[in-house]
Amino acid sequence: MPEVLRVWRDGEVAVLEIDNPPVNATSQAVRRALFDAVQRAQSEPETLAILICGAGRTFTAGGDITEFGKPPREPHLPDLINRIEESAKPIVVAWHGTALGGGCEIGLGAHKRIIAKDGFVGLPEVKLGLLPGAGGTQRLPRLIGPVAALDLIATGRMIGAEEALRLGLVDAIAWKDLRAEAIELARGLIGQMQPRLSLRATPAAEPEAWQAMVAKVNREARGRIAPQRAIELVSQSLTLPFSLGQPNERRAFFELMNSEQSRGLRHLFLAEREAGKRPELANVIPRDLHQIGIIGAGTMGSGIAVAFLDAGFKVMLVEADDTALQAGLERVNGLYLRAIRSGRIDEDTRLNRLSNLVPTTEMSRLAACELVIEAIFEELGVKLELMKKLATLLPASTLIATNTSYLDLEPMADALPSPERFLGLHFFSPAHVMKLLEIVRARRTGLQALSTALAIGRKLKKIAVISGVCEGFIGNRILAKFRAQCEFMLEEGALPREIDAAMEAFGLAMGPFAVQDLAGLDIAWARRKRLAATRDPADRDVPLVDRLCEQGRFGQKSGKGWYAYENGRRVPDPAVEAMVRAHAASTGRPQRSFSAQEIQTRVVTAMVNEGAKILGEGIAARPADIDLVLVHGYGFPNWRGGPMHHADALGLKQMLAVAKDTEARDGRGFQVAPLLAELVSSQRNFSTLNGA
Ligand code: 3H9
Numbered sequence: 001m002p003e004v005l006r007v008w009r010d011g012e013v014a015v016l017e018i019d020n021p022p023v024n025a026t027s028q029a030v031r032r033a034l035f036d037a038v039q040r041a042q043s044e045p046e047t048l049a050i051l052i053c054g055a056g057r058t059f060t061a062g063g064d065i066t067e068f069g070k071p072p073r074e075p076h077l078p079d080l081i082n083r084i085e086e087s088a089k090p091i092v093v094a095w096h097g098t099a100l101g102g103g104c105e106i107g108l109g110a111h112k113r114i115i116a117k118d119g120f121v122g123l124p125e126v127k128l129g130l131l132p133g134a135g136g137t138q139r140l141p142r143l144i145g146p147v148a149a150l151d152l153i154a155t156g157r158m159i160g161a162e163e164a165l166r167l168g169l170v171d172a173i174a175w176k177d178l179r180a181e182a183i184e185l186a187r188g189l190i191g192q193m194q195p196r197l198s199l200r201a202t203p204a205a206e207p208e209a210w211q212a213m214v215a216k217v218n219r220e221a222r223g224r225i226a227p228q229r230a231i232e233l234v235s236q237s238l239t240l241p242f243s244l245g246q247p248n249e250r251r252a253f254f255e256l257m258n259s260e261q262s263r264g265l266r267h268l269f270l271a272e273r274e275a276g277k278r279p280e281l282a283n284v285i286p287r288d289l290h291q292i293g294i295i296g297a298g299t300m301g302s303g304i305a306v307a308f309l310d311a312g313f314k315v316m317l318v319e320a321d322d323t324a325l326q327a328g329l330e331r332v333n334g335l336y337l338r339a340i341r342s343g344r345i346d347e348d349t350r351l352n353r354l355s356n357l358v359p360t361t362e363m364s365r366l367a368a369c370e371l372v373i374e375a376i377f378e379e380l381g382v383k384l385e386l387m388k389k390l391a392t393l394l395p396a397s398t399l400i401a402t403n404t405s406y407l408d409l410e411p412m413a414d415a416l417p418s419p420e421r422f423l424g425l426h427f428f429s430p431a432h433v434m435k436l437l438e439i440v441r442a443r444r445t446g447l448q449a450l451s452t453a454l455a456i457g458r459k460l461k462k463i464a465v466i467s468g469v470c471e472g473f474i475g476n477r478i479l480a481k482f483r484a485q486c487e488f489m490l491e492e493g494a495l496p497r498e499i500d501a502a503m504e505a506f507g508l509a510m511g512p513f514a515v516q517d518l519a520g521l522d523i524a525w526a527r528r529k530r531l532a533a534t535r536d537p538a539d540r541d542v543p544l545v546d547r548l549c550e551q552g553r554f555g556q557k558s559g560k561g562w563y564a565y566e567n568g569r570r571v572p573d574p575a576v577e578a579m580v581r582a583h584a585a586s587t588g589r590p591q592r593s594f595s596a597q598e599i600q601t602r603v604v605t606a607m608v609n610e611g612a613k614i615l616g617e618g619i620a621a622r623p624a625d626i627d628l629v630l631v632h633g634y635g636f637p638n639w640r641g642g643p644m645h646h647a648d649a650l651g652l653k654q655m656l657a658v659a660k661d662t663e664a665r666d667g668r669g670f671q672v673a674p675l676l677a678e679l680v681s682s683q684r685n686f687s688t689l690n691g692a
Contacts, residue, residue, distance in 0.1 A: 005033035006055065012048040013186045014041045015179075023061035024054045026102040028073045030064075035075045038083055038091070049186040050087065052106065053094040053179065059119070062101020065128070068257060068266060077102050077134035078250060081109035085196050090189035094182035095119045095170070098158065105132055108139040111194040113170045114185055115161045116178040121169060122158035126226045128269060129262030129639060133253030137233040138245040141202045144168050147209045150234045154217040154227040198242035205238070223507050224639050226256055260649050264641025268631060271624035271642075271690075275465050276454040278621070284447045286455035287399075290314055293369035295386065297328020297359075300403055301375035303431030306335050309353040310432060311460045316358045316369055325359050332357065335432060364393055371399040371456070373425055380407050387415035399449055401425040402440075406472040409442040420446030423453055426473060428633045436633035437462040438473050463632045468619035475629045477619075478610045478643075481670075485606035486512045487542035488666060489599060491584045493591040496562045497572045502596035503603065507637025514570060516545075517561035525549040540669030544583055548576070605658040608647040612673035615689065623686035648685040656680045 004020040004027070016037045018024045034052070041047045054060055063077065084091050084106065093099075093107040096116040104121050107113045115121060123132045123140070131137055132153065141149035144167045152159070164170045174181040214231050221227040229252050236245045256262050292308050293316045294301050301317065308315050309332075317332070319325035336350040345353075358365075366372050372394060374386055383402060390400055396418045402409065405426055413419035424440025437460065439453045450466065457464025467473040472480055486499050500511020516524065524545050535541060548561060553576075555561035564573040584591060611626045620626050627642020640646040647655050659672045679685060 003033075004029045005037060007037050009046065010051075010183050011187070012046065012190065013051055013183050014044070014047040014049070015051045015053065015183070016041075017053050017055050018060055019055040020060075021056055023058050023098075024056065024103070025061055025064035025066075026077055026106070027064040027067060030060075031075050031077060031080050035080045035083060038080075038087060042088060047089060048190045049089055050091045051094060051182050051186050052084075052091060052110065053182065054096065054103075056097075058097030059093075059095045059099040060103030060106070061098060062103045062105075062125075063133070065266060065269065069263075077105065078246060081105055081134050082198075084109040085111075085198060087111075087194070090186060090192065090194050092182055092186040092189070094174070094178050095121055096178050098122070100158070101125050101132065101136075102134050105134040105136045105139070107170075108135060108143065108197060111189060112172075112185055114172045114174050114178065114182045115164055115170045117161050117173050117175050119161050119178075120158040121164050122156065123153050124156040124158065126154060126156040126224075126230065127265065129224070129226050129259060129265040130256045131226055131230055131233065131249065131252055133250060133257075135198070135242075135246055135249070137230065137249045138237045138242050139197045140169075141234050141237040142197050142200045142242075145203045146205045146234050146238060147213045149237075150210075150213050150217060150230060153234060154230045155220075198246075202237045222509075223637065225259060225261055229256065260641075261639040263649070264639050264645055267624065267641045267645050267687075268627065268638055271622075271628055272463055274622070274690075275463060275625055275628055276457070278450075278466070281447060281451045281454070284451040286452040287370070287448065289370040289399075289452065289456065291316070291369045291371075293318065293366040293372040294375060295363070295366070295372065296375035296377075297325060297331065298375065299331070299429060300427060300431060302328050302331035302335065303429060303433075304373060304375055304403065304427050305332055305357065306353075306432035307427070307460050307462075309356055312356075313459075314356045314358070316360060316365060318360055318363055318366060321361060325361055329359055335430075363389065366390075367394055367398075369394075369398060371401065371452075373401045373403055375403040375427075378404060378407065380411065383407065383412055384415050387412050391416050397421070399423075399452060401453070403427055406476050408471075409440060409469050413442045413444055419444040421449050423449050424467075424469075424473070425453060425456075426467075426475075428475075434633065435461075435463045436475070436629060437464045438475060438629065438633070439464050439466045440469060440473055441466055442469055463628050465625045465628050466621065467625075467629075468617070470614070470617065470619050474614055474620050474626055475633045477614065478607050478626070478630065479634060481606045481610040482603055483512055483516075484540075484542075484669065485603050485662075487544065488540065488669065489594060489602065490544060490580050491542060491587045492589050492594075493584060494594045494599065495572075495577055495580060497577075498594060498596075499599055502594075502599035505596055506600045506604075507640060509635050513562040517555035517563055517565075517570070520555045520557055521545055521549050521561050522554045536668070538668050540666050542583075544580065547579060547583070601658055602662065604643060604646065604650075605655050605662060606670065607643045608655055609659050609662075609670070609673045609676055611644050611647075612675040612679075612686075615686075616673060616675040622690050624690045644686040648687050652676065652680050652685055 006017040006019050008015050020030050041050050091110045092112045093110040094114050096119045099121040104123055123136050125132050148167050161173045165173055217227050217231055233249050291314045294305050295318045297317050297319045305315050305317050319328050339345045400422045402424050409424055413422045416422050423445045426438035428434035428436050437457045454464050496513035500513050503511045553560045559565050563570045614620045623644035626644050630636035631638045631642050656676055662670045663672050
């Protein structure tokens with residue numbers, strides 16, 4: 001077994017260095033080694049103080065996620081931390097990189113904490129649907145007060161060294177040499193009585209500040225259990241001794257560990273790290289790019305430009321004429337001014353980032369770029385003309401990407417002399433904010449282009465998922481089925497507000513009709529008109545959007561759409577509801593009322609069924625990739641783990657039954673995915689296809 005703890009002495013200070021790559025997770029081996037080393041140090045006469053620190057890039061990322069869900073093995077982390085706290089010899093913990101979860105809790109057990117100036121600390125368990133399970137909910141309020149503690153535990157946010165010092169979470173910041181300064185700190189404690197945080201009373205909170213924090217946590221929880229349990233446990237630190245609070249915390253930790261919410265969030269955590277790993281790319285070295293060209297400075301182009309500028313790239317932004325270029329620059333600048341107003345960046349950062357931007361109307365200057373992304377009008381003919389032009393302007397080594405959200409990539413590839421350097425980079429609006437990046441692999445896209453696109457995704461801090469070519473790729477193709485199902489239900493007796501309420505209760509931030517109003521119904525209308533000529537009359541089609549737009553109801557921007565807007569407030573509109581009812585009656589379909597659960601099941605089944613087709617066609621490599629797309633690009637509640645994971649949790653047999661019903665009713669509008677039927681008949685579920 002590899003050594004996971006290195007031990008040596010610096011004078012009278014024993015140094016215990018955790019060395020368990022990649023992130024020093026507190027696996028059973030680490031816990032055992034630390035426990036024994038702390039124990040041994042107690043009886044060594046030469047050791048008068050102890051330093052616990054970490055090797056490599058990070059102190060520790062906390063509990064080992066790969067051990068979660070398995071029977072816990074001794075020594076348990078709470079016991080190790082209690083042992084640290086009880087040590088008769090002073091123990092200092094030195095944090096560098098990130099001290100997260102159990103790593104932060106080890107520090108809370110120690111007698112003093114010091115952090116590197118660029119270090120981060122936090123209790124991110126809530127992001128995995130958990131809470132700190134090794135004393136964090138009981139010790140942190142005792143150290144920094146219940147309000148600040150609840151904030152950190154319920155949001156899971158990491159804080160930097162200066163905030164940690166301000167809150168009293170650390171005793172010192174190491175400005176030069178963490179190891180040396182930590183050893184000095186430990187030496188200074190020799191011979192003193194060591195404080196035990198667990199014996200300290202939690203300082204009383206200002207009632208107003210506490211109530212405000214509780215209200216904030218409840219408001220932001222939106223269906224998630226863990227933040228609500230955090231309120232309960234942090235409150236207990238005010239009234240219960242540690243000896244009673246800690247077992248309550250431990251119980252809550254295991255309950256949450258077994259919850260569907262935590263399973264879903266843990267699934268996503270691992271899926272995010274697996275997404276970029278493809279066997280065929282294992283030995284392909286990505287190109288290191290610095291200069292990016294973007295054609296089109298509309299909403300998408302300017303957002304993409306900001307995403308690259310923020311990640312330190314040089315960006316050339318191209319528009320057709322000076323007026324359009326000026327408008328694009330104003331958009332880019334507007335995004336930075338907004339970032340300043342919200343305190344995310346300062347003026348120097350804005351100027352620094354803008355200094356890497358070269359605006360131009362001369363397309364020939366793009367020859368200097370290593371990657372050119374087109375973000376122009378969504379019309380195949382226009383894009384083909386552009387590709388032909390780029391073919392003559394750019395060296396054959398320049399990577400070329402389209403930001404199209406649904407058009408076919410193959411004709412665009414045909415227009416280029418070396419189609420292996422061509423792919424799709426589908427950003428989501430606002431591109432500098434949204435986490436998702438669909439990397440669309442055309443038939444001839446080369447492995448190096450693909451590997452470079454994944455590396456770019458990492459640099460932009462996006463979740464990059466590879467999709468094959470099909471109408472709408474992974475995300476918009478599933479979205480289309482989701483929306484269609486919602487509209488079908490309007491023909492069977494449901495109202496827009498009922499569907500929106502059901503989907504919001506499911507966990508979407510906004511229901512589908514409210515979202516359409518926000519985006520503008522004219523976009524869907526224009527697309528419907530474009531596709532009208534090729535639509536198969538046998539397909540089930542709901543023309544309600546056309547009716548709304550014909551009446552000038554384009555959504556929020558025109559003050560009315562699926563809803564009416566009174567002083568910006570969305571309210572159901574009786575005129576629309578009458579129109580929906582009249583249309584529904586005209587279809588001759590039986591009318592009935594829908595429960596929220598029925599609406600949710602039909603919508604989710606439509607999404608999962610399409611997901612199964614996407615998998616069956618090889619458009620997505622893994623069900624987990626589909627989960628990532630829907631969660632990070634379309635607001636599917638992350639605590640449900642994404643639609644494919646959620647389907648497994650619900651049971652595929654039930655889903656297949658709903659899918660068969662839907663097929664019987666919708667005919668050509670919906671067909672059961674062969675893969676869904678196959679999984680049910682072989683008693684497997686989607687997770688068996690994740691290759692984990
Ligand atoms: C906890 O602590 C519970 C306690 O309260 C109580 C216990 C009783 N375990 O993200 P990266 C792997 S709950 C195992 O790409 P980065 C990860 O899978 C825990 N493995 O790097 C990946 O593996 P691979 C609370 C872990 O630099 C590799 O490390 N802690 C863990 O972008 C690199 O990861 C958290 O929730 C883990 N805990 O980011 C922190 N963490 O190479 C979770 C990572 O095979 N971790 N791995 O793909 C993070 O937020 C980020 O990983 C971190 C580094 C910021 C640390």
